[in-house]
Amino acid sequence: MRLARLHGLEDLSVDEVAPRPVRPGTVRIDIEYCGVCGSDLHEYKHGPAPIRAEDREHRIPESEWDDHLPMPMGHEIVGTVTEIGDGVDRVVTGDRVTLCLILPCDDCRYCADGEYHLCERITGPVATPGFADSIVVPASTTVVVPEAVSARHAALTEPLSVALHGVRQSGLRAGDTTVIFGAGAIGLGIVGLAAAAGARDIVVSEPRAARREAALAMGADAVVDPTETDPVTFVRERTDGGADITIEAVGRSETLTQAIRSGAYGSTTAVLGVFVEEATIHPNDVMQAERTVVGSFAFRGGHQRDRGEFPAVLEMLADGRLDPEPMISDVHPLSEIETAFEVLLDPEQDAVKLLIES
Ligand SMILES: [Zn+2]
Numbered sequence: 486m487r488l489a490r491l492h493g494l495e496d497l498s499v500d501e502v503a504p505r506p507v508r509p510g511t512v513r514i515d516i517e518y519c520g521v522c523g524s525d526l527h528e529y530k531h532g533p534a535p536i537r538a539e540d541r542e543h544r545i546p547e548s549e550w551d552d553h554l555p556m557p558m559g560h561e562i563v564g565t566v567t568e569i570g571d572g573v574d575r576v577v578t579g580d581r582v583t584l585c586l587i588l589p590c591d592d593c594r595y596c597a598d599g600e601y602h603l604c605e606r607i608t609g610p611v612a613t614p615g616f617a618d619s620i621v622v623p624a625s626t627t628v629v630v631p632e633a634v635s636a637r638h639a640a641l642t643e644p645l646s647v648a649l650h651g652v653r654q655s656g657l658r659a660g661d662t663t664v665i666f667g668a669g670a671i672g673l674g675i676v677g678l679a680a681a682a683g684a685r686d687i688v689v690s691e692p693r694a695a696r697r698e699a700a701l702a703m704g705a706d707a708v709v710d711p712t713e714t715d716p717v718t719f720v721r722e723r724t725d726g727g728a729d730i731t732i733e734a735v736g737r738s739e740t741l742t743q744a745i746r747s748g749a750y751g752s753t754t755a756v757l758g759v760f761v762e763e764a765t766i767h768p769n770d771v772m773q774a775e776r777t778v779v780g781s782f783a784f785r786g787g788h789q790r791d792r793g794e795f796p797a798v799l800e801m802l803a804d805g806r807l808d809p810e811p812m813i814s815d816v817h818p819l820s821e822i823e824t825a826f827e828v829l830l831d832p833e834q835d836a837v838k839l840l841i842e843s
């Protein structure tokens with residue numbers, strides 16, 4: 486079968502490898518689509534994220550290439566179950582599934598409290614071999630996709646679950662004015678989910694034109710180019726002094742400050758951006774205005790996968806409350822995966838989310 490692997494920096498190739506055998510408790514999935522995640526791009530450009538040795542025993546068995554090259558990638562997976570190991574009763578052959586790949590240690594205080602996404606020894610989806618023809622995974626990671634959801638949209642379940650977790654962490658209620666900084670895949674997901682949740686006057690600040698357009702298509706009421714218009718002034722004028730909920734989905738010092746300052750007194754700012762560098766804020770912006778800054782990481786996975794964001798997102802995709810089509814810029818065949826990565830890394834091309842079709 487084909488498996489895309491990273492052989493070095495900016496060196497991704499589709500290799501011919503032997504399929505893994507299905508063992509007790511595991512299933513084989515023939516992959517239809519796998520979305521390219523920001524973390525995949527980061528590893529392509531800067532190398533594999535360091536993997537803590539003590540985590541290895543919790544990793545999915547197929548990830549044994551781990552922290553040495555060639556390294557497989559791709560975790561935003563949707564496909565069809567084609568083979569079932571002994572003892573599996575969660576799915577049957579022919580089920581379309583997506584994968585919820587937060588694997589908890591089951592041994593720390595957060596796992597004891599059911600907060601598996603906060604697990605001290607969490608094993609995330611790094612080095613999952615999803616850009617491939619098929620994958621063998623523990624059956625426990627599978628989540629069945631409702632028939633009404635297309636494979637294309639089901640491939641977005643994971644990033645949309647990250648977005649939904651952010652909306653929940655922000656405490657957004659129907660009628661709240663909302664500002665989102667950054668219209669990448671997560672920011673756009675938040676736009677769609679905030680609109681579905683009844684947010685009022687959703688404003689998006691985003692420098693790239695195609696992403697501003699996608700934000701409007703996802704349900705934003707107004708967009709602003711922060712290179713031309715100060716988003717804080719823009720939001721304060723529209724919302725009688727500031728929004729109720731503000732979201733940082735960029736990961737930069739400047740946008741964190743803008744997110745806090747565009748909120749009304751007593752507002753909440755949820756931080757979803759991944760910061761490469763430290764950020765500076767003026768604490769008086771929080772103190773004097775009695776604002777709240779709250780973090781949001783991943784989604785409720787592990788043993789919560791059937792009660793967390795995954796089933797909620799799939800239900801909203803099924804009944805049409807959430808239409809993620811504007812998030813998908815293009816679909817590339819597995820054979821042209823490196824082109825897809827180059828397109829995403831080229832700011833001129835303005836792509837948001839690309840799917841790889843196996
Ligand atoms: Zn992802």
Ligand SMILES: [Zn+2]
Pocket residue numbers: 589590591592593594595596603604605606607
């Ligand atoms: Zn744990």
